[in-house]
Amino acid sequence: MVSTVTNTDVKQKDVDQAVVVAVTFAAVFEPETEDGSSIYRLGVALPLVQVLQRVNERLLEKNPAEHQLFDVILITTESWQQQQNSSIINSTRHHGLEVGRFCFSTEEDYIESLMQNNVQLFLTTDGNEALQATQQGVPSALLDTNWVSCPSEQLRVLFCEKAIFQLNMGSTEASKKSAQNFLAHLGQMKQKFGVFDSPLCFTLVTSHGGKDNCCCALKSLRSLGVSVDEAYCLGGAPRGPILSLLRPHFLLSDGFSLLEG
Amino acid sequence: MVKMSLDAVQVMSGQVKELKVSPSSNGDARGSWEGKEEFDPSQLELTAKPKPPKPENAVTVAVSSRVLFRTEREQKVFEQKGVEEYLRYQIEHENEPFAPGPAFPFVKALEAVNIRLRELYPQSEELFDIVLVTYNHAHVGIRLINTINHHNLFIERFCMTGGSSPIGYLKAWQTNLYLSADAEKVREALAEGIAAATMFMTEKLTEVSQSQLRVAFDGDAVLFSDESERIFKTHGLDKFFEHEKENEDTLLDHGPLKGFLEALGKLQKKFYAKGQRLDCPIRTYLVTARSAASSGIRALKTLRAWGLEIDEAMFLAGAPKGPMLEKIRPHIYFDDQMFHVEGAAEMGTVAAHVPYGIAQKYNSQQKMSSGK
Numbered sequence: 034m035v036s037t038v039t040n041t042d043v044k045q046k047d048v049d050q051a052v053v054v055a056v057t058f059a060a061v062f063e064p065e066t067e068d069g070s071s072i073y074r075l076g077v078a079l080p081l082v083q084v085l086q087r088v089n090e091r092l093l094e095k096n097p098a099e100h101q102l103f104d105v106i107l108i109t110t111e112s113w114q115q116q117q118n119s120s121i122i123n124s125t126r127h128h129g130l131e132v133g134r135f136c137f138s139t140e141e142d143y144i145e146s147l148m149q150n151n152v153q154l155f156l157t158t159d160g161n162e163a164l165q166a167t168q169q170g171v172p173s174a175l176l177d178t179n180w181v182s183c184p185s186e187q188l189r190v191l192f193c194e195k196a197i198f199q200l201n202m203g204s205t206e207a208s209k210k211s212a213q214n215f216l217a218h219l220g221q222m223k224q225k226f227g228v229f230d231s232p233l234c235f236t237l238v239t240s241h242g243g244k245d246n247c248c249c250a251l252k253s254l255r256s257l258g259v260s261v262d263e264a265y266c267l268g269g270a271p272r273g274p275i276l277s278l279l280r281p282h283f284l285l286s287d288g289f290s291l292l293e294g
Numbered sequence: 295m296v297k298m299s300l301d302a303v304q305v306m307s308g309q310v311k312e313l314k315v316s317p318s319s320n321g322d323a324r325g326s327w328e329g330k331e332e333f334d335p336s337q338l339e340l341t342a343k344p345k346p347p348k349p350e351n352a353v354t355v356a357v358s359s360r361v362l363f364r365t366e367r368e369q370k371v372f373e374q375k376g377v378e379e380y381l382r383y384q385i386e387h388e389n390e391p392f393a394p395g396p397a398f399p400f401v402k403a404l405e406a407v408n409i410r411l412r413e414l415y416p417q418s419e420e421l422f423d424i425v426l427v428t429y430n431h432a433h434v435g436i437r438l439i440n441t442i443n444h445h446n447l448f449i450e451r452f453c454m455t456g457g458s459s460p461i462g463y464l465k466a467w468q469t470n471l472y473l474s475a476d477a478e479k480v481r482e483a484l485a486e487g488i489a490a491a492t493m494f495m496t497e498k499l500t501e502v503s504q505s506q507l508r509v510a511f512d513g514d515a516v517l518f519s520d521e522s523e524r525i526f527k528t529h530g531l532d533k534f535f536e537h538e539k540e541n542e543d544t545l546l547d548h549g550p551l552k553g554f555l556e557a558l559g560k561l562q563k564k565f566y567a568k569g570q571r572l573d574c575p576i577r578t579y580l581v582t583a584r585s586a587a588s589s590g591i592r593a594l595k596t597l598r599a600w601g602l603e604i605d606e607a608m609f610l611a612g613a614p615k616g617p618m619l620e621k622i623r624p625h626i627y628f629d630d631q632m633f634h635v636e637g638a639a640e641m642g643t644v645a646a647h648v649p650y651g652i653a654q655k656y657n658s659q660q661k662m663s664s665g666k
Binding site: 251252 | 345346348349377378381431432433435436439440442443449450451452453454455456457458462463466467
């Protein structure tokens with residue numbers, strides 16, 4: 034059974050206009066608590082949660098009445114986590130994370146929970162969870178523990194083919210639509226800032242298909258209102274070295290890409 | 295945000311490497327999200343285009359957009375009206391290709407060599423690989439891609455870093471040569487051990503060969519280190535000669551462009567191996583102020599010891615380089631001294647400045663007309 038708990042420490046976001054981002058417990062926290070306490074240690078998603086907060090701060094600086102902000106919720110995806118609900122709430126408040134609410138669900142019903150909460154982006158360190166959520170129409174991204182380790186003033190989003198899946202999974206109509214919605218939100222947030230000193234940085238990396246494929250991707254992102262800052266067309270070269278230089282917070286591949294799968 | 299009425303072009307493919315797309319497979323029902331879809335038939339020709347080589351096998355030449363194309367007008371917009379206006383201007387003119395810049399003939403010549411190499415060695419990846427590396431913003435990307443297509447350039451790799459330094463990417467691409475309009479970036483690259491040179495737009499351009507790539511190098515501080523240059527600058531010509539005579543049998547240390555000459559030599563040998571020495575589409579030149587009878591000997595001995603062949607060596611004994619270069623007509627000439635670069639440009643040779651060594655102290659004292 035899913036329960037949703039509001040974090041009273043954090044000002045709640047506008048239900049209609051906020052962009053809901055769900056991050057799993059396993060991404061935000063380490064599985065063990067600090068010695069002798071019920072406080073969980075912070076995990077790999079910390080820089081990401083902080084940078085989402087930073088984007089919100091910058092948006093509010095521009096417009097104190099801004100409603101199109103990131104609304105971060107923490108979601109549990111396993112029963113043992115669900116049982117730790119009070120420790121999780123305490124740990125979140127202890128660390129001062131800007132998490133608006135908690136969804137305590139299990140492996141059976143976390144996807145339902147994502148949909149009920151109108152989640153527009155689901156971030157997890159677990160490939161299976163990402164896969165399943167995407168198939169059900171919730172745009173997902175896998176957090177790579179290698180890149181997310183440095184704190185940043187800028188949310189770096191990378192658009193590429195095959196962000197998560199190696200096989201041709203073929204996204205559904207529903208997942209495409211929701212992915213585009215999310216991209217449109219990102220694009221709108223970015224438009225509020227100039228080119229320099231923006232808290233959002235979008236990068237496109239195309240591995241295959243040459244420059245014309247890259248050109249098409251740029252155009253389709255633009256038609257969604259997403260203006261890309263950096264573009265790398267690899268022409269078949271391995272993308273590892275480039276990705277380690279780019280250090281994105283997460284990768285997205287749905288909603289715009291042309292060579293699918 | 296500029297609203298563009300561009301339709302998204304969708305190409306569906308089953309496999310990634312070989313894009314065998316038949317017209318009927320396009321327009322998949324899943325992709326009905328952006329109004330009508332246009333199918334671009336030129337996408338079908340992708341099976342005919344050769345695949346770009348792996349970076350470690352190829353001789354990678356990275357060029358910036360400002361040297362491959364002429365972008366002075368856009369530069370002015372940037373300088374006078376700021377970045378937002380500059381980007382808007384670029385998007386507005388997206389379908390107008392840029393005109394060729396100083397590195398254009400050089401890049402075309404590299405492609406001509408590739409065609410010959412592919413004829414002789416169809417499976418080999420030892421080719422030139424041209425990468426466009428620009429710290430331009432990706433907004434300009436579409437215009438750049440349109441321009442590349444317009445001029446029929448075979449460039450399938452590029453980096454648009456949106457303002458951050460491209461040096462990391464140069465290293466990731468295992469770049470053998472980097473050409474840019476920005477001396478600062480070139481210096482950064484040299485400091486990281488990447489052969490690099492600054493190029494300038496010249497008004498006069500002599501015609502160069504379409505079938506043979508010609509690359510000319512200065513000796514000191516380009517192919518060789520600047521040690522002798524130092525002696526000359528600090529102690530004068532006599533001391534220089536003395537030093538060279540004394541050290542005739544000591545090899546000179548290598549300079550920043552030695553590696554590139556080496557890479558050219560490797561490709562040349564591939565033509566020789568197929569009996570094409572006389573018809574080789576790559577020719578290299580040494581154009582040095584050293585004199586044949588004396589100081590030049592050390593240069594030749596060094597090259598020989600390195601196992602590098604240079605096709606023609608011109609020892610000018612201090613005579614101006616312009617007229618000699620005008621005779622050679624290289625696609626590019628590398629020199630560490632702006633004085634020579636400008637002299638070459640005046641006579642229509644595309645010269646690139648290698649900001650390395652002791653001569654740079656003296657360069658900054660001279661008034662440079664740095665054309666971009």
